[in-house]
Amino acid sequence: MGIPLRILSDHSRFREIVRGRIKANLRKFLQKGEMIGKRGQELISIPLPTIDIPRFRFGQNGQGVGQGEGEQGAILSPGEIAPGGGEAGSDSAEHALEVDLSLDELAVILGEELCLPRIEPKGSDHLSNQRVKYTGINSTGPESLHHFRRTFRETLKREIAQGTYDPKHPRLIPVREDKRYRSWKVDESPESSAVIVYMMDVSGSMGDEQKEIVRIESFWLDTWLRSQYRGLECRYVIHDAVAREVDRETFFHTRESGGTMISSAYKLARDILAADYPSANWNIYLFHFSDGDNWSADDTRVCLETLQNDLLPIANLFCYGQVESPYGSGQFVKDLRENLGERDNLALSEIADKEAVYQSIKDFLGRGR
Amino acid sequence: MRADGLVALQKEIERHARDYGLDFFETHFEVCDADTLNMIAACGGFPCRYPHWRFGMEFDQFAKGHAHGFSKIYELVINTDPCHAFLLESNSPVAQKLVMAHVLGHSDFFKNNFCFEPTNRKMLDEMGNHATRVRRWIDRFGVERVESFIDTALSLENLVDIHAPHSTRRPAPESEANERDGHTGFPVQREYMRRYINPEDKLADERRRLELKRQAAKSQAFPELPERDVLRFLIEHAPLETWEADLLSILREEALYFAPQARTKIMNEGWASYWHSTLMTERLLNDSEVVDYADHCAATLGTSPGTLNPYKLGLSIFRDIERRWNEGRFGPDYEACESMAERASWNKRLGLGREKIFEVRRHHSDVTFIEEFLTPELCAELQLFAYDFNEKRNFWELSARDFQVVRERLLRQLTNLGQPIIEVVDASPRGLTLLHRHEGVDLRLDHAKLALKALQAIWRGPVQLFTQQEGKQTLLRAAEGDIDARPD
Numbered sequence: 001m002g003i004p005l006r007i008l009s010d011h012s013r014f015r016e017i018v019r020g021r022i023k024a025n026l027r028k029f030l031q032k033g034e035m036i037g038k039r040g041q042e043l044i045s046i047p048l049p050t051i052d053i054p055r056f057r058f059g060q061n062g063q064g065v066g067q068g069e070g071e072q073g074a075i076l077s078p079g080e081i082a083p084g085g086g087e088a089g090s091d092s093a094e095h096a097l098e099v100d101l102s103l104d105e106l107a108v109i110l111g112e113e114l115c116l117p118r119i120e121p122k123g124s125d126h127l128s129n130q131r132v133k134y135t136g137i138n139s140t141g142p143e144s145l146h147h148f149r150r151t152f153r154e155t156l157k158r159e160i161a162q163g164t165y166d167p168k169h170p171r172l173i174p175v176r177e178d179k180r181y182r183s184w185k186v187d188e189s190p191e192s193s194a195v196i197v198y199m200m201d202v203s204g205s206m207g208d209e210q211k212e213i214v215r216i217e218s219f220w221l222d223t224w225l226r227s228q229y230r231g232l233e234c235r236y237v238i239h240d241a242v243a244r245e246v247d248r249e250t251f252f253h254t255r256e257s258g259g260t261m262i263s264s265a266y267k268l269a270r271d272i273l274a275a276d277y278p279s280a281n282w283n284i285y286l287f288h289f290s291d292g293d294n295w296s297a298d299d300t301r302v303c304l305e306t307l308q309n310d311l312l313p314i315a316n317l318f319c320y321g322q323v324e325s326p327y328g329s330g331q332f333v334k335d336l337r338e339n340l341g342e343r344d345n346l347a348l349s350e351i352a353d354k355e356a357v358y359q360s361i362k363d364f365l366g367r368g369r
Numbered sequence: 370m371r372a373d374g375l376v377a378l379q380k381e382i383e384r385h386a387r388d389y390g391l392d393f394f395e396t397h398f399e400v401c402d403a404d405t406l407n408m409i410a411a412c413g414g415f416p417c418r419y420p421h422w423r424f425g426m427e428f429d430q431f432a433k434g435h436a437h438g439f440s441k442i443y444e445l446v447i448n449t450d451p452c453h454a455f456l457l458e459s460n461s462p463v464a465q466k467l468v469m470a471h472v473l474g475h476s477d478f479f480k481n482n483f484c485f486e487p488t489n490r491k492m493l494d495e496m497g498n499h500a501t502r503v504r505r506w507i508d509r510f511g512v513e514r515v516e517s518f519i520d521t522a523l524s525l526e527n528l529v530d531i532h533a534p535h536s537t538r539r540p541a542p543e544s545e546a547n548e549r550d551g552h553t554g555f556p557v558q559r560e561y562m563r564r565y566i567n568p569e570d571k572l573a574d575e576r577r578r579l580e581l582k583r584q585a586a587k588s589q590a591f592p593e594l595p596e597r598d599v600l601r602f603l604i605e606h607a608p609l610e611t612w613e614a615d616l617l618s619i620l621r622e623e624a625l626y627f628a629p630q631a632r633t634k635i636m637n638e639g640w641a642s643y644w645h646s647t648l649m650t651e652r653l654l655n656d657s658e659v660v661d662y663a664d665h666c667a668a669t670l671g672t673s674p675g676t677l678n679p680y681k682l683g684l685s686i687f688r689d690i691e692r693r694w695n696e697g698r699f700g701p702d703y704e705a706c707e708s709m710a711e712r713a714s715w716n717k718r719l720g721l722g723r724e725k726i727f728e729v730r731r732h733h734s735d736v737t738f739i740e741e742f743l744t745p746e747l748c749a750e751l752q753l754f755a756y757d758f759n760e761k762r763n764f765w766e767l768s769a770r771d772f773q774v775v776r777e778r779l780l781r782q783l784t785n786l787g788q789p790i791i792e793v794v795d796a797s798p799r800g801l802t803l804l805h806r807h808e809g810v811d812l813r814l815d816h817a818k819l820a821l822k823a824l825q826a827i828w829r830g831p832v833q834l835f836t837q838q839e840g841k842q843t844l845l846r847a848a849e850g851d852i853d854a855r856p857d
Contacts, residue, residue: 006416007408010425017422026520048430051423053523054819056789056834058810063757065778066767067681068674076675076756076765 018049026051131187141181150180194229194283195276196222197269198251201290203240203260210323214289215252217321217357221287224365229283235272239265241295245272259295262288262332263302270310279314286311286318287364291325292332300332304339312345319347319364372400374462379469385652386473390727391644393476394452394490398469402458406442407431409455413627414447415496419503419619420512421519444468448479448630450490463654463661470648474641481731482636484629487534492626499619506612518613522620524823527788528599529621531628595792595804600624602793607828617827631786632734639683640730642669646684675756675765677779682751686738689747690729691722735783743779745772781810791834800831800848807837814838821847 159165236251243264349363411428412418434440554567697717795802831848
């Protein structure tokens, strides 16, 4: 059963206030409260936003009454304090790791925020791999999985507890209850069905700021697509005059210099896809970021050909994001627009600055492909 | 646990509770899932509250607390007749037993404690009516306007006189008849007696007195006496539209309804815990349930250094009272006894404990309960301490275990529900003036300014508040558009 109907409207109204959708005047009273929990060894924080309506109330003046052990002058840890006799402590600080939102939740919010349509996947979603993993220990199981060490440890524990263990004549006799077996779990991972190829222009004209924009944008793209597909693969291509495939780390941190031949990247992407991702089974996403300053008109022609013949026919979506840069001419996006026209699976976006990332994501993903 | 099982259990528990002399309302139990229970808790126990986002906020907290295992509401009970209690579906049978016994304790407390006497026992209906009224205003004026007004008014929600339902502080106005008598004298049956009953000179004196009084009233401050019930004052005197006054009166009524719960938190929880533990251990527990019961009890009564557990404190005090009155550890003889040994073994076998705690639950609220029955011995036994924030070293530290300090702190936290006492002292065309009765703790300045702003929005004129900040007299003002604070 879900949330009871009666509170639903109040709850969604509150959440809209927190997100700043409505009643901006109340949002300034927003308190970023948290619950401190423990996950394993780590303290984690569950955010608990509240809106603190201003009232005539006492300044805390830092005092309270508690109970327990301790001498005068003993230090109380911040987690233990709820000053003011009962109002839940709200401003404990840096000691916890923020787990504000899971990426899934983030994707949901992103989807809501940008009104993104859910993607209709193609291909073999139902194909899945089964993998057996030994994950733990169980007290029942087949003899073939008998775990000797753990069994004898149990025996030892039991005999010590019963007092029958004699260290001088150590002799352990396992009984049925002591037996331990490896236990396993079947991991069902769906055949990866989506691949993203990120391509980025790293020529001299792409500065740090431009890369930052690309990084932010690809993070969000990634988050959204991951929420839509289980098992998403990513490939990263950087190019200046030549293209090469790199890992994620390098992708975001390299700064090359030199000319720009965009076609090189498209060709490489084509080759990667042809080799590893048959289009019948894969949802293919191509993202290309550049400052739009290609080397020559010739090269641009090659780009268009590659796109038209090889990439667009198989891709769910090809997105070209042009980051504004002080050096680039920004011609490339115009060329694409003129020559390829309106297509369902082509998204072009010009990103002026960080603020524009939002709109750009919407341009890219707003089509539900 | 099946419902019919619960009904049988309820009958059994009620029988035992009556045996012990508990006197509770007819109690209706309802079994809810966690979401529903969280919702009811978010709405202050009333599923039929009017729509407002803050209930959604409360719900968010309860739901998250529940989902992440920080807190769990086992039960919820409201002060109505018949008393309604909501139980969590997933409670184990032992927990249901315990919780039902606990609820009967609360129900008895609601019925018998003096604080709850003037409360409306049909509050479910009243809350439902409030919701209908608010919805009707929303239909007429739109949700934005109504909600915004409620938001503003909530800033003043704590400015009520929690004692208002018990008495009227205003002196009865001199009756019309009395004034008329002032002019014409006492009624006279026989005309020839008139000049003896109402001598002319006395009559003249009386007329002069009334005239003076009327003139004095004109030039006198308004309100005549400081008004602690600021909300009521606003309802009666602020230039409000009908719907605004109505909303304000709804807020006030609900604030006053919930005040007794806040005034008796420690006692109420202590009393309920006393009875669930007594009933469980003496009558209800099966052998197989002891461990689960102990586990639950430990969870409810557990303490952590920085917070005060009202269940634990209340229960300890009630048990201490019971023991003291059983053994006769009270009165001048005991007080005067200076031999430690004699005091330690003091036992007159009076057996008055039960009787005494029943009396205490009727006549006390938290403030008087702590003041009267928290003894130095108990304070030490409970390991109570005061703590302060050490600004130099930037951490909280245990500052004192001294009984007087601890008690004073506790009382200060409880007085007026821990809210500052603020009164209307003057209302005139110049504006509304309020006085904060400063008793050692300053107001939180940023909040005070904003709350004053809210007051100004409702009064529709300049407002000012006299208070103290860091030992200096301070005047806060809010007028159209601006706000400032300056030392006076």
